Amino acid sequence: MLSYKINDDTQLKLLELRYAEELYKLSDKDRVYLREWLPWVDATSIENIKNFIQFNLKAFADNNGMSLGIFYKDKIAGCIGLHNIDWGNRKTSIGYWLGNEYQGLGIMTKACKLLIDYAFNELMLNRVEIRAAEFNMKSRAIPERLKFMNEGKVRQAEWLYDHFVDHVIFGMLKEDWNKQQLNPNDN
Template identity: 60%
Template sequence: MFTYHIDGKTKLKMLDLRDTEHLFGLTIHSSETLREWLPFIDYTRSIADTQGFIQSTMKQFSENNGFQAGIWYEDKIAGVIGFHQINWSNKSTSIGYWLGNDYVGLGLMTKSVKAFVDYAINDLKLNRVEIRAAVENKKSRAIPERLNFTEEGCVREAEWLYDHYVDHVVYGMLASEWNNKLDK
């Protein structure tokens, strides 16, 4: 089971079924804000939906295809971060993330993404980590920018959000760049 202590107040822990009720509560509490950028919010209507998500992430882990972790702050779940999937042939992955409303602005996501990239590059020995964010999602885009990812381009109409397409900015980080870029 993956657990990564970031500091005295913050840790990342792979999601398991014991987290279902807390994660569902966080999702519902933050749904109006999250809905703007996350299409799954409208499909999270019951605890069973969150339980199904966690079960799928446990299957993802058992298939050696990454995992999803809860971001825990002061022993409360604050958000989620995870590998979408791992391409072992090309030694690459992408990361997705979100925070509940009450935890925005505390630096939790920057620390969490940094920890996930460290883990991907140093422990899993991956060569490339990618983050995609909607062009207008400035808060999400700020994370890879703060961590000195390279902005690699824009994928037009990359995601369907309820009633329209949004373009995605693609950010990439290579293993050969990671430790050097953090020092700058």
């Protein structure tokens, strides 16, 4: 099993079918909260969660990304993943969500930092992108806190139930990340 320890309370684990029920319960419990920014929430069922996990296990086997469960004090708190690795251009994107009760603990920032380190230093990618809905300030705070560059906005990038939302694109290059890690007080 693929697993990464963030600290004594938090770790990332490759999503496997054995986590489907726990992941479903979290997404169902926080359905109203998650629905504000995630377009898939209304279609969530245990079968859809299993299909999501199987799809992502295949992507992992094909070396085209990974989806990880975020575990806080041994309970699943959310998900984070690398999506659609473009090996020719050495880039990927990160997507994430966190249950409501786990907000404000610094979990997602730490999880993103670990995954960015992995993308740059293990996979040897050159670019990591994070997109967030323009008015989703909690999601935008993660790349902003990690000093990603705001590279602009894509208008009407996503259909969210009954309206389109714009996405802000945040980008980080390996050379900038490495400089930032060597000189964290310079930023």
